Amino acid sequence: MSKFEFEPIKKNSLVIELTRRLLDYIFSGSIQPGEKLPTERQLQEALNVGRSSIREAIKVLNVLGILEVRQGDGTYLTKSDSGFLLESIEWGLLLGEKNVMDVIEARKEIEITVAKLAAERCTQEEIEELLVILEKLERSSINDFVELDVAFHLKLADMAKNSVFKNMLISIQSLLRTWIKLVINEAANTDFSYSDHLNIYLAVSKKDQHEAEAAMRAHMEDASKRLIEVIEKKGEGI
Incomplete structure (x- = not known):
């Protein structure tokens, strides 16, 4: 997995901004389908936000199948051949x-x-x-x-x-x-x-x-x- 780098978030709408930031990370190609995301603790430290906000953002992306949360293992980018991970999608x-x-x-x-x-x-x-x-x-x-x-x-x-x-x-x-x-x-x-x-x-x-x-x-x-x-x-x- 490629090294990840984020700038700390300094906005109020944390969950929305975190979701967008995670999507930017995914769209950048830094992580491939089937690969594991950084841990919640790593994301928390990189983004300088609370863990609850990280979990909410991951929940949003999990709902529509972009991320897969495996209990006790971590969060993975869903494997997909449908091409849905295009930044042009609204x-x-x-x-x-x-x-x-x-x-x-x-x-x-x-x-x-x-x-x-x-x-x-x-x-x-x-x-x-x-x-x-x-x-x-x-x-x-x-x-x-x-x-x-x-x-x-x-x-x-x-x-x-x-x-x-x-x-x-x-x-x-x-x-x-x-x-x-x-x-x-x-x-x-x-x-x-x-x-x-x-x-x-x-x-x-x-x-x-x-x-x-x-x-x-x-x-x-x-x-x-x-x-x-x-x-x-x-x-x-x-």
Whole structure:
């Protein structure tokens, strides 16, 4: 493991600032997936903060799977091949209740608009391509479901034919993977999510803008509620 160096923190929002500092450390390449982080005592001394604040920051990163806390062993950077450790991801989801709600609200509004535009602008060929993804969703394992779920939403963005919305969703697709994985793993099944995606597909395939908007709104409200419940549960149990 590479030597770590931090500058002492002299700010009030310690947990948020510590979380950002740890993310900077991770993004710098100083530690690789599967490697162990410095101990809480080492971090405490390097950052000149209390151990409770260190633990809270680690808890935040543990909630979404960036760090793995092994009782009696230490804290490790999670092994991942999903590419979610990119600094371009809007990790506001990690940085407190207000930011959680901001991210949820933003994604909800983007997805609803995308669904409406997709229903308005899609071609028959695109509808058939969306159906292929939906059929794979129905047959997929929980692990495969996550990638197919993201693919479904990105396909809708293609169909909406708005480059700004498409780029927004592309830029947060790793966050979407984390979101979907948390919700699906907690539920231990995909039936509820597949049903939502089926309703969205049916509305878009009929080119019914209002129905597509309503179907996506219902999906986003359910997904948001489930995500908040998972985060609260994980936060209490760490």
